[in-house]
Amino acid sequence: MSLHPDIRMNLARSNVLLIDDNPQALEVLASIFRGFGVLRQIKCGSAAEAQTILRSREIDLIVCDTVMPDMDGYDFVRWLRREGPEEARFSPVIMLTGHAARTTVESSRDCGANFIVSKPFTPEVLLQRIYWVAKDERAMVRSDTYVGPDRRFRNIGPPLGVKGRRKDDLSTHVGMAKDPNMDQDEIDMLLKPQRAAL
């Protein structure tokens, strides 16, 4: 299931915060976002650095690695959703994960990120997730144990322009009608019970 190549998106004015402790991985990630047309990207080598940035800058999307020393990606997102600056608290977050260590499985489920992307991945997959995050209409949930996007999914079909995996997958975006509208008589005929002569 991939994003339709003709879908147009404008990322030029989005402020994207990239967080990875590995300088080379951060550089590569930044180059991918440059390719996507993101002109305003801020690179951070640690969660602590990102915390400082979030206190002073308006951020539209956060892309964060999971494994980092001191504060890992999951703890960072948990901090953001609970104690982060008011205007950044519910910014969309895409987590990039390599290996899921036993100790972090629960953290990843409950941290409150919008999407988790497993490595290896292609730029296509990342762009698709960015598009999904932009179209994500899920409400936020705040409870004692969880703060983040509502995880109670219902099947509303694939996003517009994305081909579904199931044969009966239909998008909720029904688009323009193919046939002309029915006139009132036709509608009345459908609704009015008729006596059938046998």
Add this chain to the structure above:
Amino acid sequence: MSEAEVFKVRNRLAQHVAEPGGMTAGMANSRAGRELAAQHGRSYEAIGETLETLEWLCDSRDAPMDSVYDLSTQVLDIAGLFDDKQLCRAAYSLCELADKLRTREGEDWASIKLHVNGMRLIWNTDEAGREHLDAMVEGLWALTDRLRVDSGEAEGETPAAE
């Protein structure tokens, strides 16, 4: 326990994405592919340096498993951005192995060394000629799956369903 609060938030990203201009997904993907290609040499050089450190750890055999884990995630971190499935699969197997070992406070340098050698072999081989290395990567996984670390000793066991 208090009741959960459900609320809508403004998605600024959605507003920006819908602004006029920008580019098609197809164009964005090919541009990103070109940017990625430009980073390939430097990135694989960095992976090579990480493998060198791992080789050194295997020779000295006294490093904590946390170091092995951290270095293998570094390989996975970079190779994962290039969609290098084979190298990632080998690195993931080493992450899994080191994670198992550190959880149980054990060590098994022979298996770690095999992984590092395998990763070095993948790193040294052009992508076009890598097909024959699939079996080697599966072998690394078999090693990780079969490993039972009990009180610091590695023994064979039925592969775990993971």
